[in-house]
Amino acid sequence: MTSFLALSAIIVAVYLVHNYRSLARNIAAAKSSGLPIIILPWNVYSMLWLATYPIWLPLLRNLIPSSWRGLWFELLDPEWAYRLGYRPFADIGGDVFLTASPSRIQAFVADAEVITQITTRRNDFPKPLDMYTRLDIYGKNVVSTEGSTWRMHRKLTAPSFGDKNNELVFVESIHHAQSLLELWTGPDGRGNRTVENPAADTMRFALYVISRAGFDVRVVWPHEEKEKLTGAPAGADALLVGATPPPGHKMSYREALSELLENIMWTQVAPPPYLAKSPFKIHRTVGTAVIEWGKYMEELYKAKMEDVASGRNTEGMDLFGSLIKGSGIMGNTSDVSKKEASLQKSDLLGNAFVIMLAGHETTANALHFSLIFLAMHWKSQKRLQEDLDKTLQGKLMKDWTYEEEFPRLFNGMAAAVMNETLRLLQPIINIPKSTAPDRPQPITIGDQHMVIPGGVYISLSCAVHRNPKYWPSESDYRGTDGLNDVDRFRPERWLVDAKDASTSAAENTNFDDEDLRGPSGADTSAHLFKPVKGSYIPFSDGYRSCIGRRFAQVEILAVFAVIFQKYSVELAVDEWASDAEIKKMPKGGKERKEVWQKAADRTDHLLRETMSSIITLQLRDNHIPLRFVRRGEERFVFE
Ligand code: HEM
Ligand SMILES: *[C@@H]1O[C@H](CO)[C@@H](O)[C@H](O)[C@H]1NC(C)=O
Numbered sequence: 001m002t003s004f005l006a007l008s009a010i011i012v013a014v015y016l017v018h019n020y021r022s023l024a025r026n027i028a029a030a031k032s033s034g035l036p037i038i039i040l041p042w043n044v045y046s047m048l049w050l051a052t053y054p055i056w057l058p059l060l061r062n063l064i065p066s067s068w069r070g071l072w073f074e075l076l077d078p079e080w081a082y083r084l085g086y087r088p089f090a091d092i093g094g095d096v097f098l099t100a101s102p103s104r105i106q107a108f109v110a111d112a113e114v115i116t117q118i119t120t121r122r123n124d125f126p127k128p129l130d131m132y133t134r135l136d137i138y139g140k141n142v143v144s145t146e147g148s149t150w151r152m153h154r155k156l157t158a159p160s161f162g163d164k165n166n167e168l169v170f171v172e173s174i175h176h177a178q179s180l181l182e183l184w185t186g187p188d189g190r191g192n193r194t195v196e197n198p199a200a201d202t203m204r205f206a207l208y209v210i211s212r213a214g215f216d217v218r219v220v221w222p223h224e225e226k227e228k229l230t231g232a233p234a235g236a237d238a239l240l241v242g243a244t245p246p247p248g249h250k251m252s253y254r255e256a257l258s259e260l261l262e263n264i265m266w267t268q269v270a271p272p273p274y275l276a277k278s279p280f281k282i283h284r285t286v287g288t289a290v291i292e293w294g295k296y297m298e299e300l301y302k303a304k305m306e307d308v309a310s311g312r313n314t315e316g317m318d319l320f321g322s323l324i325k326g327s328g329i330m331g332n333t334s335d336v337s338k339k340e341a342s343l344q345k346s347d348l349l350g351n352a353f354v355i356m357l358a359g360h361e362t363t364a365n366a367l368h369f370s371l372i373f374l375a376m377h378w379k380s381q382k383r384l385q386e387d388l389d390k391t392l393q394g395k396l397m398k399d400w401t402y403e404e405e406f407p408r409l410f411n412g413m414a415a416a417v418m419n420e421t422l423r424l425l426q427p428i429i430n431i432p433k434s435t436a437p438d439r440p441q442p443i444t445i446g447d448q449h450m451v452i453p454g455g456v457y458i459s460l461s462c463a464v465h466r467n468p469k470y471w472p473s474e475s476d477y478r479g480t481d482g483l484n485d486v487d488r489f490r491p492e493r494w495l496v497d498a499k500d501a502s503t504s505a506a507e508n509t510n511f512d513d514e515d516l517r518g519p520s521g522a523d524t525s526a527h528l529f530k531p532v533k534g535s536y537i538p539f540s541d542g543y544r545s546c547i548g549r550r551f552a553q554v555e556i557l558a559v560f561a562v563i564f565q566k567y568s569v570e571l572a573v574d575e576w577a578s579d580a581e582i583k584k585m586p587k588g589g590k591e592r593k594e595v596w597q598k599a600a601d602r603t604d605h606l607l608r609e610t611m612s613s614i615i616t617l618q619l620r621d622n623h624i625p626l627r628f629v630r631r632g633e634e635r636f637v638f639e
């Protein structure tokens with residue numbers, strides 16, 4: 001052990017000497033900013049560290065005496081912003097600070113005012129494009145570009161996300177939510193069965209919704225395949241696909257899509273044609289999936305072109321359809337010259353892919369974590385159900401419409417639950433921005449003026465969501481482990497009257513060109529809590545804010561309505577007690593509570609300790625099993 005220790009010390013020493021000069025230079029540059037600085041021994045967001053820190057951190061914790069382990073040590077965990085929330089900012093005593101390591105300077109921002117300056121000064125604070133190259137598998141796109149190229153892509157994609165598409169999202173979400181619910185509650189709808197891996201199911205759900213609303217492909221769920229594909233015509237004119245690959249394909253659309261998106265990180269390692277020849281099966285599968293999905297997209301693209309050429313299906317509710325139509329690529333030369341002349345097919349496929357990618361995992365997570373939070377907080381769940389009863393007034397699901405139901409859902413407890421989940425578990429914990437090399441940028445906090453040096457990576461930190469300055473709280477709340485009210489799930493905080501509220505989010509960005517705006521509809525509800533601008537950024541903000549915001553909101557609220565109209569969600573406790581044993585324990589009694597508490601403690605632990613991001617924040621290698629039971633048949637209700 002001692003020789004290992006000595007060796008490690010030597011390695012660290014050599015490394016430090018070697019990097020000393022760059023570090024000194026970075027520290028000097030950081031100091032010129034006037035902002036607080038933390039010095040780090042290496043870049044915590046390098047590929048190497050991201051891939052291996054779970055091995056090193058526990059080792060270092062044992063090696064380094066606790067008196068040496070200050071804040072710098074905590075910041076070695078790339079997920080610190082999620083795990084520690086606002087505390088590091090409080091400890092440093094500033095809502096903006098810099099970290100300096102030998103290879104980079106990084107700024108972390110949890111101040112709403114500064115966030116707004118950054119998101120509205122698009123040219124001063126561009127996205128660090130080197131972080132986005134992996135998204136270009138099929139072509140350049142609206143996520144991975146900047147400047148005038150980005151404008152072109154945003155103009156191309158924005159019109160697709162109109163209210164017509166939102167309507168389709170609403171209908172499709174209700175359709176697939178019913179399938180999801182049936183999967184979870186069983187054919188008899190009793191729901192007395194454990195759902196082992198709800199995350200996998202919500203992922204599938206989001207994929208299927210985006211497949212239809214994005215690409216006009218209605219995927220059939222595996223558990224419904226027999227009846228749907230062989231039974232009566234499904235009614236929808238969308239392309240219907242199941243498990244069997246059509247002629248000319250090696251994978252079904254469903255499989256290609258899931259394999260591609262679930263294993264996307266491998267596409268960074270090597271280009272798809274090489275992956276397809278790798279000795280590792282997983283690589284080959286991904287490689288094939290990339291190629292297969294590309295082929296499907298090509299086919300869809302052709303079919304859409306024909307549709308439009310022949311005047312069929314010109315409704316264009318799906319994103320891809322309106323993308324193609326809006327591109328002017330359809331061959332009418334006069335139309336083409338009106339649009340960007342440089343537009344190519346790869347631009348369409350590139351955007352199709354990135355919309356698919358951006359649109360499914362984030363939404364699936366939001367849904368998954370909402371369900372877990374609700375299972376942990378019965379009172380909030382009950383309030384959600386009561387609120388839905390009032391909103392829906394027993395109306396049959398088939399009569400729900402986007403126009404009628406969505407605005408009401410968006411004004412009530414369902415939206416509060418969604419908002420609160422996205423506050424605590426912002427899927428993208430550090431929204432990346434930067435300053436260009438040699439272009440330092442001034443910022444102001446109140447009447448203080450500071451400078452972010454040039455060549456800096458900036459993270460808009462999810463810690464702003466837990467900055468007590470911005471969130472209404474019950475100040476007398478004292479949680480365990482030093483948690484404050486801002487650190488806990490309390491959707492009710494959104495249901496307060498805000499008299500002096502400022503306007504929020506995307507709605508009041510002054511786009512210099514209205515075609516860039518994207519989602520229609522204001523992001524505000526008249527009488528509810530409106531966060532200070534810049535303090536609530538699950539969808540980012542400003543020019544580069546999420547174009548699928550409304551899409552996601554519609555989807556999530558529709559699922560809530562379908563599930564909680566008739567069902568409740570509970571933590572599954574199979575690990576600690578069988579159904580028969582639970583049955584014997586008195587309802588609402590101490591014994592049941594003890595069993596439930598074990599499940600709740602495990603959930604708490606997993607949420608706090610085992611979450612990590614690849615692109616978005618997720619549980620890795622762990623599941624939180626749930627149960628969906630008919631309302632009134634809950635097993636774990638404790639007042
Ligand atoms: C709860 C769900 C969602 C969350 C939390 C979310 C979050 C975000 C965030 C934080 C960004 C900025 C990323 C950056 O700066 O790198 C973004 C951008 C984007 N999102 Fe979403 N998103 C969600 C759903 C969706 C959906 C459903 C779609 C499409 C169907 C979508 C499409 C996009 C696109 C195209 C961009 C790039 C916009 C641009 O740069 O102009 N997102 N999203
Ligand atoms: C669920 O309910 C059905 C019908 O009452 C019953 O036959 C079955 O044993 C129950 N399953 C579980 C896991 O409790």
Ligand SMILES: *[C@@H]1O[C@H](CO)[C@@H](O)[C@H](O)[C@H]1NC(C)=O
Pocket residue numbers: 332334335
């Ligand atoms: C092509 O452009 C011409 C002239 O602007 C127009 O009359 C025609 O309807 C267009 N065709 C299609 C398919 O859009």
Ligand SMILES: *[C@@H]1O[C@H](CO)[C@@H](O)[C@H](O)[C@H]1NC(C)=O
Pocket residue numbers: 410411412413415416419494495504505523524525526528529530531536
């Ligand atoms: C959810 O957050 C948005 C801001 O993004 C706000 O306009 C809306 O009122 C919130 N919904 C509820 C129910 O508080």
